[in-house]
Structure formats: structure tokens, C-alpha cells
Amino acid sequence: MTSRTRSATLSVDTISLVSGRPAFSFTLHAGECLALLMLNDSGQILGTLSDILTGHRTTGNGRLTLLGQDISRRPVGQRGLAAVGARDPLFEHLSVRKNLAFPLRTRKLPQDQAAHKIAQLLALLGLEQQADALPSTLTASERLRAQLARALATDPVVIILEDIFAGLDSETRTDIHQRLIRLQRARETSFLLLTRDRSDALTAASCVGVIADGALLQIGSTTELMERPVSARIAAAMTDANILTGLAITVEDDIVQTRLACGATMEAFAEGDVEEDDLVELCIRPGKIALMFPRGPINTDGAEGSLPATLSDMRNLGDVLVLRVRLADSTEMVVHRPAGSLPPGVAVGQTVLLAWGPSAAMVFPSQDKEG
Structure with a gap:
């Protein structure tokens, strides 16, 4: 990345995931994808971290800073963060278009502006043909792309990808990876990938942190972790x-x-x-x-x-x-x-x-x- 994209977007300081384990910190830079790879985790640690970031759980003594502003005490939905994953599903009774419209309506965006924004997002994620379809009729790829489009509708500073590749076939996995790369380049979107799969972490991110039992063992470039591991x-x-x-x-x-x-x-x-x-x-x-x-x-x-x-x-x-x-x-x-x-x-x-x-x-x- 060039120097202009190296400014800190999200800083996470002294977050504790498990009682008795040391707290840790990390920084996500603008326009980058940082992957946090969870070892031997059934999903509990991954979910806990996502909940702390989005506001569903307290940060305790930790501190979250987004674009230089402390968001640690801001309520859910008002942090400039959006989460995508199985725990944030589409509304099954609403079409794809109406799923995208929902967060815009809650923000009281004028109808014409909302319609224009939705059309842009549908085109960006290749969902024009599925705009009026219900989630139950979508493929795994279409469903995930619709979730990404809905997250983008709120113009978040960072999108948290919560184990989004779990259960996907290899073809869909490759397609989503390529789309995320295009989103990074086209919109300078910042992603935080929480995953339990090493190959997804290495494919998506240039910087990876490895977490085990709630402790951050090492964080650095993929080259550093491979060539100079600390353990x-x-x-x-x-x-x-x-x-x-x-x-x-x-x-x-x-x-x-x-x-x-x-x-x-x-x-x-x-x-x-x-x-x-x-x-x-x-x-x-x-x-x-x-x-x-x-x-x-x-x-x-x-x-x-x-x-x-x-x-x-x-x-x-x-x-x-x-x-x-x-x-x-x-x-x-x-x-x-x-x-x-x-x-x-x-x-x-x-x-x-x-x-x-x-x-x-x-x-x-x-x-x-x-x-």
C-alpha cells in the first residue's frame, strides 16, 4: 500500500477476550484488510471479539478508536462499523432490494437518494438480476454478496467479516475473495477478517494476527509470520x-x-x-x-x-x-x-x-x- 493509505483507521487497545489471559492491541490501516486467525476456536472467541467491536459487549478497560475518535461507549449501529456473517443474516421476508433499503430508511435518507444508492450497490456486487428475489432463493454467493451490499449501504469506515468463508465451496470462495479485492481497490474499503481458516487469512490479507485461547500470539505481515515466527x-x-x-x-x-x-x-x-x-x-x-x-x-x-x-x-x-x-x-x-x-x-x-x-x-x- 502507498503511504497515503497507511493512516490508522481502527485502533483496538488492551482488549481482553478471556479472563486471565493478557489483553492485546492491534491497528487496522485505511484501505487494508487485516485478518485475525483464530486457532483451536469453536467460534466463541471469534464471536466475542466481533461483539466487543460492534458494541454488543462491553470493552471493559479496552479502548476502540475509529479515525481518531473514541467509539468505545457508542451504541450498536453508531460506531462506523458494519458486520457481515452468519450472525447478521438477511431479513428472509424482504427482497434483496428491501434488505438494502432497510438501513437507509432507518437513517431517513430521502427516497430518491436511497434508490440511487441501492442501484449502485446492486451493480457493484453483481446483484441486479436478484434485486427483487427473496433470500431463500439465493445461492450462497448471492446471499453473501447481498449481505456485503447491505453493510456498504451504511458507508461504514470498517467492515468486519465474521468467518464469512465457512462452508463455502471452493469456486464461491475464490469468487468472494476476488470481489473483496476489487472492493478494496474501487472504494478503499477497510476490512477486518475474523477467520479460523489460514488459507482465507493469507488470501485476503497482507497483515495477519494469530490468536489462540484469547491471546494474540503474533501479528505482522504474512512474510514475517512465515519467515520469522515467534514460536x-x-x-x-x-x-x-x-x-x-x-x-x-x-x-x-x-x-x-x-x-x-x-x-x-x-x-x-x-x-x-x-x-x-x-x-x-x-x-x-x-x-x-x-x-x-x-x-x-x-x-x-x-x-x-x-x-x-x-x-x-x-x-x-x-x-x-x-x-x-x-x-x-x-x-x-x-x-x-x-x-x-x-x-x-x-x-x-x-x-x-x-x-x-x-x-x-x-x-x-x-x-x-x-x-
Whole structure:
């Protein structure tokens, strides 16, 4: 985004979602989409955050600022925010056109102006043909687009997207993502996406915050979260990184030699305060692992710097091969390789050697040490 769109639109300060968990803060910039990714959440935390933002729940000691104005105590519907999601459905007895007219009527917009605005929104979301249809006759895509149009009717500063992709088929999901991008560009709309799906967060947003158990674990650009995660949990959540427990044997120039539970010793880059004899978690992304296929029995001395394993499964997903391997201690790992990159004759049950450079893997203090 250019510098002119970097001004703060919505600032959320010291919001607490779960009793006993630390409060957190974040900022949404003008014209951007910020995604908050909820880990292991059934929807309760997601719904709680949405309710706090829209005014259905108190902010407690927290503070909400919209375009520099404190909106923490403003009532529902008067905050400059609009929510779209399953908990804000269309009125089933009203046509799409009348659903869009409802918030305009409550604001006492003149009829001719309201009609013009509704026509613009129907065209913007591709709903001209469905304008007089009831919600029960709409497809999932049309229904969601009508909800977006109704939210836009109030000219909100920020639209909160509350898990809107849940249950959508892949084609509809792609279509809605593309429409949101066009809305951002055409109207400089600011979106806050609350989601439990990583792929939706990465597709929709350039900045992502990861929330677990009511705590904000990390927030930053998608590149930062993937390349510089602050914990093994973030690495696994954002990149499907394999997590291997072990003991730090040596730490030198931020390179940690780690004795893994399976008995092998591997190197990785230290992230955080790692000391010798610490219990650690080594994270390695599936695409960063090299594979070797020895022809004969593996000599333990000759396998130094590599990790013996048994190939347990192979799946061809088109552009990538997904392989599962099992270590000596029965730990399973996932390896990604380009399609067509394996030598002929590779089969399940075969012994393989895994390897990676120290800079390709990360070592974090174990959660036991952090706690």
C-alpha cells in the first residue's frame, strides 16, 4: 500500500477476550484488510471479539478508536462499523432490494437518494438480476454478496467479516475473495477478517494476527509470520512446519545442535533465548527438507547431519508431492517435493534420509521453558 493509505483507521487497545489471559492491541490501516486467525476456536472467541467491536459487549478497560475518535461507549449501529456473517443474516421476508433499503430508511435518507444508492450497490456486487428475489432463493454467493451490499449501504469506515468463508465451496470462495479485492481497490474499503481458516487469512490479507485461547500470539505481515515466527506454534500454524522435540547440545553463533528424541543430531538456527541443555522444539517446513535415497543399509556414522526415516505415504497433488515419513521413535513428518522430482522406483516402506541446512530450520525454547 502507498503511504497515503497507511493512516490508522481502527485502533483496538488492551482488549481482553478471556479472563486471565493478557489483553492485546492491534491497528487496522485505511484501505487494508487485516485478518485475525483464530486457532483451536469453536467460534466463541471469534464471536466475542466481533461483539466487543460492534458494541454488543462491553470493552471493559479496552479502548476502540475509529479515525481518531473514541467509539468505545457508542451504541450498536453508531460506531462506523458494519458486520457481515452468519450472525447478521438477511431479513428472509424482504427482497434483496428491501434488505438494502432497510438501513437507509432507518437513517431517513430521502427516497430518491436511497434508490440511487441501492442501484449502485446492486451493480457493484453483481446483484441486479436478484434485486427483487427473496433470500431463500439465493445461492450462497448471492446471499453473501447481498449481505456485503447491505453493510456498504451504511458507508461504514470498517467492515468486519465474521468467518464469512465457512462452508463455502471452493469456486464461491475464490469468487468472494476476488470481489473483496476489487472492493478494496474501487472504494478503499477497510476490512477486518475474523477467520479460523489460514488459507482465507493469507488470501485476503497482507497483515495477519494469530490468536489462540484469547491471546494474540503474533501479528505482522504474512512474510514475517512465515519467515520469522515467534514460536513453534506459529511456525506450525502458518507453514505446517514439522515440530521435533529435543535437547540443545551446543549453541554457537546462533546455530544449535539438537539431539532429537529419535537419537539423531540436527542443526538449526536459534530463535529466542536458547541455552545448552535446554529442552527445545525444532521446526522445519515441509518444503525445506531434502531427501536422499540410499541404495544399501544406512551406516550411522555416514548418516551424520541427516535423519533416517521410513517412507510411509506418498500423495501427488499436482504441482507438489506430499510425503509422510516415520522416524525411529515413531514421530511422523511431512515432506514436500516438486512433482516429478523423485527418482524412479521410490515406494512406500523404503528407507530415506532427510537433510536440511542449519538456516532452513528454527529452534525455539520449549513451551515448558517459556511457561
